[in-house]
Amino acid sequence: MAERPSARQAVALLTGSFAEHAPPPRSSAPDGPLSWEGYGASRARAADRTGEAESVVYGTADVGGRSCVVLAFEFGFLGGSLGERAGDRLEAAYRLARERRVPLVSLVATGGSRMQEGMVALTQLQRVARESVLLREAGVPHLAVLRDPATGGGWATVGAGADVILALPGAQVGFAGSRVRPADADPAAYTAEGQLAAGHVDAVVRPEELRGTVTRWLTALTSPAPEVPPPAALSPTPLPATGWDAVRQARDPARPRAEAYLDAYFTDRLPLVGDRCGGTDPGTPCGIGLRPDGRSVVYVAQCGTATRPAGYRTAARVIRLADRLGLPVLTLVDTPGAANDAEAERAGAGAAIADAFTAVAGARVPVTTLLIGEGGSGGALALAAPSRTWATPDSYFSVIAPELAAAILKRPPEEAPRTAEQLHLRPQDLLDLGLIRGIV
Structure with a gap:
């Protein structure tokens, strides 16, 4: 040896x-x-x-x-x-x-x-x-x-x-x-x-x-950025004409994902991995990024997958670290919703989502959110900053997915597009409702 x-x-x-x-x-x-x-x-x-x-x-x-x-x-x-x-x-x-x-x-x-x-x-x-x-x-x-x-x-x-x-x-x-x-x-x-x-x-x-x-x-740990403007939209997609158009645009496989936004926003990234409870969620990368001016921002991103409990716990851990060190936070929201399989429930999905909500709500540092794709129910809202959320044109936010809303209302599947219209989930609808600050 x-x-x-x-x-x-x-x-x-x-x-x-x-x-x-x-x-x-x-x-x-x-x-x-x-x-x-x-x-x-x-x-x-x-x-x-x-x-x-x-x-x-x-x-x-x-x-x-x-x-x-x-x-x-x-x-x-x-x-x-x-x-x-x-x-x-x-x-x-x-x-x-x-x-x-x-x-x-x-x-x-x-x-x-x-x-x-x-x-x-x-x-x-x-x-x-x-x-x-x-x-x-x-x-x-x-x-x-x-x-x-x-x-x-x-x-x-x-x-x-x-x-x-x-x-x-x-x-x-x-x-x-x-x-x-x-x-x-x-x-x-x-x-x-x-x-x-x-x-x-x-x-x-x-x-x-x-x-x-x-x-x-x-x-990264000692160079906090003074503010966090939302990233610019990476897609030329126009605003959707209908609610169902918004859903289809957000679900487009060719739409820019979180990794593209992080690469465009930061010149260097240092990952913070895991929830310190034995779990990781590759679909929720977290860490500290350095802007072109050398200033640092903590990031939490969803990559379009159903977010696991470990993802929410990691996000909460990282946001609280940012709060202790005075580092601003950027969250990128893109998920059809929280994972709801049996394994997720056994891993404490509800408690993990609650932890993410409270970490965002309790943060004393600026938290900026950009909705870049699907905003599926509470699983997406848990990482969205109240009064500091923006949206891209190819995104939507909804209390529940239109298909699931139709099922709950006992409507046939073909009624999902009409239900999407009733949910007022387009970016411009969210702006009219005062739920987002702007469309990037």
């Missing part, structure tokens, strides 16, 4: 300007509270082997022209484990980022809490959780990079508690370390790639690309 990079080698992947800070003083002896036999000797050997006095180093740095605080775990020091003195350093790093109002970048490589310090070691997770809360309340972003391994409490607090989570290829990532997980457990679930597929990691990044990727993220 190849030797794991040290904490300082990991820092060197990001920056050449790291200035280490001294840990806060502590009067007690470093041998721990349990008088664990041999613990002092183990610490001494770890210090000799690594050149470090603890499993965490931290300090200030410049990454791609952005000032930040960097903390890094030294896995060679007792498996990067968390003890009381490591907790001191973690707390100090979070506090330094908060006081200087600069992003925190955490390079995580840990096996978990230090057994030789017992419950005192485990309670360091509570200290980290408290500092994480204070960092969020201050609106300071936290980006974590998961190295190998990122397990136990270090993953469940420093790693999984970050706003943006990147991972190195093949890294072991999971709450359970390799020696304590079930013997029949699927090993793929405990990898960076497996965590990405499950929506717990935003991207897997090769070491040689890490500095550039983190630089892009730091720019």
